[in-house]
Each structure stands twice: as C-alpha cells, then as structure tokens.
Amino acid sequence: MTAAPHSEDDNLPGGPPELLGEFGEFGGRYVAETLMPAVEELARAWPKAWADYTFVDEYRAILRDYVGRPTPLTEARRLPEAVGGGRIFLKREDLNHTGAHKINNCIGQVLLARRLGKTRIIAETGAGQHGVATATACAYFGMPCTVYMGAEDVSRQALNVVRMRLLGAEVRPVTSGSATLKDAINAALRDWVASVADTHYVIGSVMGPDPYPLMVRELQRVIGDEARAQILDRIGRLPDAAVACVGGGSNAMGLFAAFVPDADVKLFGVEATGEGLQGRHAATMAKGRIGVFHGMRSLVLQTDDGQLLEAHSISAGLDYPGIGPEHAHLHATGRARYLGISDREALAATELLARTEGIIPALETAHAIAALPAVIRELGPEAVVIVNVSGRGDKDMHTVMTHLDPATLTLIEEAERGRKAARAAHQAAAGHGGEEALIVDGHELRAEGKEEHERRSGSRDGCVRPGARGEPRRPGRLPDRVRPRSQRLARADLRRL
Amino acid sequence: MLELGVPFSDPTADGPTIQAAMTRALASGATLSGALALAAEVRRRFELPIVLFSYANPLISYGPERLSRETAEAGADALLVVDLPPEHAEVLRGPASARGLGWVGLVAPTTTPARRARVLAASSGFVYAVSLTGVTGAPLDPSDPALHAGLATLRGASSLPIVVGFGVRKAEDVRALAGHADGVVVGSALVEAGQRGPAALGELVKSLRGGTLRA
Numbered sequence A: 001m002t003a004a005p006h007s008e009d010d011n012l013p014g015g016p017p018e019l020l021g022e023f024g025e026f027g028g029r030y031v032a033e034t035l036m037p038a039v040e041e042l043a044r045a046w047p048k049a050w051a052d053y054t055f056v057d058e059y060r061a062i063l064r065d066y067v068g069r070p071t072p073l074t075e076a077r078r079l080p081e082a083v084g085g086g087r088i089f090l091k092r093e094d095l096n097h098t099g100a101h102k103i104n105n106c107i108g109q110v111l112l113a114r115r116l117g118k119t120r121i122i123a124e125t126g127a128g129q130h131g132v133a134t135a136t137a138c139a140y141f142g143m144p145c146t147v148y149m150g151a152e153d154v155s156r157q158a159l160n161v162v163r164m165r166l167l168g169a170e171v172r173p174v175t176s177g178s179a180t181l182k183d184a185i186n187a188a189l190r191d192w193v194a195s196v197a198d199t200h201y202v203i204g205s206v207m208g209p210d211p212y213p214l215m216v217r218e219l220q221r222v223i224g225d226e227a228r229a230q231i232l233d234r235i236g237r238l239p240d241a242a243v244a245c246v247g248g249g250s251n252a253m254g255l256f257a258a259f260v261p262d263a264d265v266k267l268f269g270v271e272a273t274g275e276g277l278q279g280r281h282a283a284t285m286a287k288g289r290i291g292v293f294h295g296m297r298s299l300v301l302q303t304d305d306g307q308l309l310e311a312h313s314i315s316a317g318l319d320y321p322g323i324g325p326e327h328a329h330l331h332a333t334g335r336a337r338y339l340g341i342s343d344r345e346a347l348a349a350t351e352l353l354a355r356t357e358g359i360i361p362a363l364e365t366a367h368a369i370a371a372l373p374a375v376i377r378e379l380g381p382e383a384v385v386i387v388n389v390s391g392r393g394d395k396d397m398h399t400v401m402t403h404l405d406p407a408t409l410t411l412i413e414e415a416e417r418g419r420k421a422a423r424a425a426h427q428a429a430a431g432h433g434g435e436e437a438l439i440v441d442g443h444e445l446r447a448e449g450k451e452e453h454e455r456r457s458g459s460r461d462g463c464v465r466p467g468a469r470g471e472p473r474r475p476g477r478l479p480d481r482v483r484p485r486s487q488r489l490a491r492a493d494l495r496r497l
Numbered sequence B: 001m002l003e004l005g006v007p008f009s010d011p012t013a014d015g016p017t018i019q020a021a022m023t024r025a026l027a028s029g030a031t032l033s034g035a036l037a038l039a040a041e042v043r044r045r046f047e048l049p050i051v052l053f054s055y056a057n058p059l060i061s062y063g064p065e066r067l068s069r070e071t072a073e074a075g076a077d078a079l080l081v082v083d084l085p086p087e088h089a090e091v092l093r094g095p096a097s098a099r100g101l102g103w104v105g106l107v108a109p110t111t112t113p114a115r116r117a118r119v120l121a122a123s124s125g126f127v128y129a130v131s132l133t134g135v136t137g138a139p140l141d142p143s144d145p146a147l148h149a150g151l152a153t154l155r156g157a158s159s160l161p162i163v164v165g166f167g168v169r170k171a172e173d174v175r176a177l178a179g180h181a182d183g184v185v186v187g188s189a190l191v192e193a194g195q196r197g198p199a200a201l202g203e204l205v206k207s208l209r210g211g212t213l214r215a
C-alpha cells in the first residue's frame, strides 16, 4: 500500500473529466486503479515533452537520420487508369526503416519512456510490424523489450517473430482468448499492471486509455504534415481527399491530423470487412456498438451481452474488434467517412499496386488502395487524392502466395522434385545408394528427421495447399486461412520462444 | 460476503485462474441475467451480503438503469467494477446509488494520496484495498510491512470498512492480514478449489474462516 514514489504534481487533479482525453463522447481512461497513476503521469508528461524543443528535436533528428524521413510523396503513374481516374499521390510510409509507419510512434514513445526514467519496454503486436518497430527502437536505445503477440499471429507472421528476436526482443506468444491482437493487448496490460514502476507500455495505435490516442496521433502526424507540405509544393493546392486503412487507426490519424481543419479535404478511412459483413470481419464502424474496451470508450464489435467478438481480416494489422476513439468521433460527426474492403478485394489490390506502380503494399495498405475506385467514383476523375501506403508487403508474401498465387507453390514443388531427382541420380552415380534426403531451408534432414518433418508439416513438400488434407477445393472461393505449415511455428517452437 | 463474478471476455485485471474461469463460464453460456438469478437464489437462502463483480462493458451494455433495478431486486448489495475508476464511475454509480446499492472503489499500492481521496469520495459500503501491484492470483506476502503500513494509511483516511484482496490464498494469509483490515477477499484460490469439487471448496472456505478467528 505504500504509494509509489510519484514524480511530481501529486496534487494536480490530473484527471477531472474535462482532462480525460475525450473526443466527443469517446476516449477516456478506463483502466484498473493500479494503472491510473501511470496513465496520469503519462498524461502530464506527454504535453510537456511535446512542447519541449529538446525532446522534439531529438525525435525529429532520429526520424531523419535513422528512420529515413521525410518519406516521398509519389504520384502514381499507371494506377489512376485502373481505378477510374484521378491524380493519386502515394505517401510512402513503406519506405521507412522497418517497412511501415509504426516506427514513427515507437521512436517517440521510447524517447518519452527514457525521459520518465523507465528502464523496460513492453508492446503488443498483431501483424508484427509494431513489434518489430518497438524492438528496433529498443535496440537503438539499448533497452530491454518484451513483445506480446497472439499465438495465431505468431504463426501468421512468423518472419516478423524472427525479426523481433534478432533485434533482441523477447516475444511472448499469447494463447488466451482468440490468440490475436486483442489478447496480446490484454496480456501486455496485465504485464504493465505488475511492472508499472519501471516499465513503459508502447501501445501501437491511436487506442487505449488517454493519453495514448492523442499521443500516438501526434507522433504519427508527421505523415500528414509532410504530405500536406509536399502536395502544396507539388501542385499548389490541397488534395480533395485523403485515404488510409484503419485497424486501430494510427496511420489514418497521422495522415488525417494535418487535414482535419481543411473542411474541403474529404477523409476516408478503410476498414476490413474480411469475408464479408455476413461472415467474419473486422468492420468496427459498420457493425460496432459503443463499448468500453482496452481502456477507452469507443466503437466495439461485441455481442448483445457486451462480450467482445473475434475480429477477422486477412491482414493481421486490421484484425482488431475496436477502433481508436478519435475515429469514432470523426465518424459520429461525419468529418470522416469509413468504407469497407474485403479480404478478396485487398488481395486483388495488392496485385494491382504491384503491377501498375511497382510497389508491393502490406495487406493492410491494400485495403486503402482497394477503396480508390469508390473514392474516385464519388469525387470524379479530376480529383486529387493522397493515399497512405502505410507499409510494404514483404511480411505478407506467404499469405499472398497461398491465396493469390498457388502457382508459385506448384513451381516450388516441381523445382524441389527436380532437385531431388538430380541429387538421387548424383548420389547413385557416386555410390551413396539408398539413403534419401530432403533439403529444408538449407538443412539436410536424414531419413528419420525427414519423417518427423513431414509429420509436422503435413505434407511432403512442407506446404498445405487449398485442397490438401482432403478438403475439396472450392473454385472461386478463398480458402479458409490456409497457411503453409512450414511457415507456422509448431507448439513446441512456441514453448521454446 | 459473496463476491459474485460476472464474466467478461477480456478481463485485463485478472490473472490466469480467473481469466480461465471467465472463459469457461462464457463458453458454457453464463450471462449477466443468469448471475442476477443466482444472486437472487442465494439471497433467498442466505443472509450474507452479495457484491456483483465485473468489468464495465457487460454491465454498461446491459443498461445502467436496468442493471441497477435488477441487481437491487435480486437482493445484491453493491457493485465492484475494476475498470471504472472514480472519474468514469458515475455512469453506473449514479443509477446504482439511486437504488440503494453500494459502490466499491479500489485503492492500489500505486494510488497517490490525491487519487485515494477521489476513490474514497466515490465509495460506499466498503473500500477494496488491492494488496499488490499486479493481477488477481499473483503471489502475495501477507506480512509485508509496506502492505500493513498502506492499510494503516488507508484506515486513517477513511471511516469505511477496508477489505483487502489479490493473492490471498490460505488461512495463514488471512491471519497475517486480520489485524490490518476488516475483511479479506479470496478469488483465485477458491476458483481453483471449486474445480476440485464442492467438498474441497467447502473445506477451503471453512479453513479461511478459521483464519479470521482470534487464536
């Protein structure tokens, strides 16, 4: 019961309702009492830091010299023809260090954590991009980092798990609940409740209790501030619209923040309708109800009883049953509009941007690209539109391969068969008869190891395709979250993490 | 006193035992109205005070007015909502007090004096002293002098009865805390005992109760 030594301003109210960080009827600080003092401390420290030029200068210098900002604003050359016209400008957050906008926020929050004297960082991650960005910021500053990640996402985004571990972060898979982003946040909050004295929780989007929605927006507004200056410089006027995908909503708020006061600039957020609004989806704006979740009052996908629903999107970063409170507010006031894009449309848009512009977007970003025809239809073929390319697609290549390009699998399979045949022939010639070997990821597995590998991976070539394991392949329909098993971490691997 | 938990899908202040219990309860169809019916049933047969414990979302989603009316009708006595700090409590506290229900505020080891005053001002019935900086079910040292000092400070700041909880598991713990609070809350340990069957549950309750008696 000893009150933790509290840095300053203990007598400041720190939280009468008008200072609770509310956006209209959304926002607030709905957390357990144990966390309230830390949240209040952040709410006091953040505006001071953001008004302190030494802090801001350091943040900007790191963004410039390490993250690689400013990111370009690329005018699309061939995309407009495919989406009904318009002049389309791509804000290239995919070119940031670590491949997405997430790092803008992480650098700022880890700087703030240092200022507050915190010595340990925790984070949640869905797609792994925020986890990688946090792990990167921690490596940069030499701070220990623990990342919570739903077990489901650990297997969907295995490459990002490797990246985080390589960067020195500890990755803790979360198996409770739906084992996705929301459960990773729950686990991070539980860690924070116990470690709040020395630990800062780097939330990855404009969500959670105040001051996070506001702080993360400010740390991401560099996207919009740059884009606004760049478009004015390029064409001498503001765009007609700004478009971005929305998971928690940070890349969108970062872009929107610079344009909210410009009433003539229409704002479009794009959420994931997954398999469609009748099926599994993550369409919080379309289907959510006001609720209290993860420290905030916002729109939430929930049952009539107030229990959270599991969200679904092919993109792990949009797979979240809530949304940042400021988006709920922009939605309620009509300042921003929110469109829905399905898994299938996002996949098609990934290919479209790759083929027309030579840019492979993250699946999250692809939702924003897929919404362009609707935006252009509404604003007309002369419209000037800025789209936030929130991240690059490297992390999603396996999902893309299974869903969009099974031909690649056939290609790999044939090559593998050819190589094995050649090897067998070579060994026979060299007199090594009999012993069959299989090359997996550069490791040669002997006969007994090979059997084990096949058992774990479910098929001979290490990949499960739609139609494998006896499921009839339904033409024209996306297979249900089928993943190559070789990319999934087995239970045993999870335990070892 | 019975603390009746209404399950929530995302109980962020709870450790693994209560999380799993809530998940099991939801999977087998537990609802708020079911919990209220259970409260009414207990009330018909026993005198003990009943506190409804949950998270904000299922309660608010039910409708604050309806929740307060039905809770009062069921004969329960107070609400304990872990993620509604005093700043946000009015949405439920208002309608609940109008129906004569108590509001149990929580004070944690991290709570500053300014916050403690705010929590106490919003509380009625009793105040819940969180024993440790962590989630329910975490390991507790019930003899920690800092814990006892904190309870004494809280005692000095309020005339409300003080009930201490989080990590209390056995009669020994209860004995160590007995002189420092007016009551103890046992959650995770009882849930675990309950899983071993009604006999084990009864035995633990009896043993815990033994801890409250002077030797």
Ligand SMILES: Cc1ncc(COP(=O)(O)O)c(C=O)c1O
Pocket: A100, A101, A126, A127, A128, A129, A130, A204, A205, A206, A245, A246, A247, A248, A249, A250, A251, A252, A316, A317, A318, A362, A364, A365, A390, A391, A392
């Ligand atoms: C590339 C990319 N875009 C968008 C998102 C969604 O997050 P937000 O809505 O906060 O921008 C993510 C989240 O992981 C992401 O990795």
